[in-house]
Amino acid sequence: MKRFHLALAVRDLQTSIADYSVRLGQMPNAVVDGKYAMWRTDLLNFSINQNPERAGQLRHLGFEDDGAEGFRSTQDVNGIEWEHFSATAQNERIVAMYGIPVSA
Template sequence: MKRFHIALAVRDLAASIADYTTRLGQHPNAVVEGKYAMWRTELLNFSINQNPDRAGQLRHIGFEDDSAEGFTSTSDVNGIEWEHFSTAAQDERIVAMYGVPVSA
């Protein structure tokens, strides 16, 4: 499975989880209270992290790809960060960066 990945900074994690749950039609797959949430839909891997100073800004984009080995990050010609990772690599990175998530 290959999913497009979008990561945004948000002002209020709880309010954003409620909004994006409605917009995406499903609850997040992982939530780290007060820090992070992530949805895996059929086509999209969408994550948010609470960062009021950057609210509404794109953090990075990329692909979740089960055929990927590990986790890579590069910048394109416009300075946008692109990540490429397997599901397992992202799950490990979430724990390392934000803590152990709970399912919503």
């Protein structure tokens, strides 16, 4: 399976989790309190991280791909970061960057 990945910066993590959970029709698959949340739907891998200074801004785009090996990040011609990763590689990166999720 291949899912489109979209990552945004948000002002307040808890308020954003409540809003995006309604919009996506499900609770997040992973939450690191005060830092990060991620949803995996059938088509979308959507993540947010609390960064009030950049609230509402795109952090990066990419693809979660079951066939991907590891984690890779490149920039396109416009300077936008694109990531390509497996679900396992993303889960490992979440722990390394933000800590152990309270739900996964």
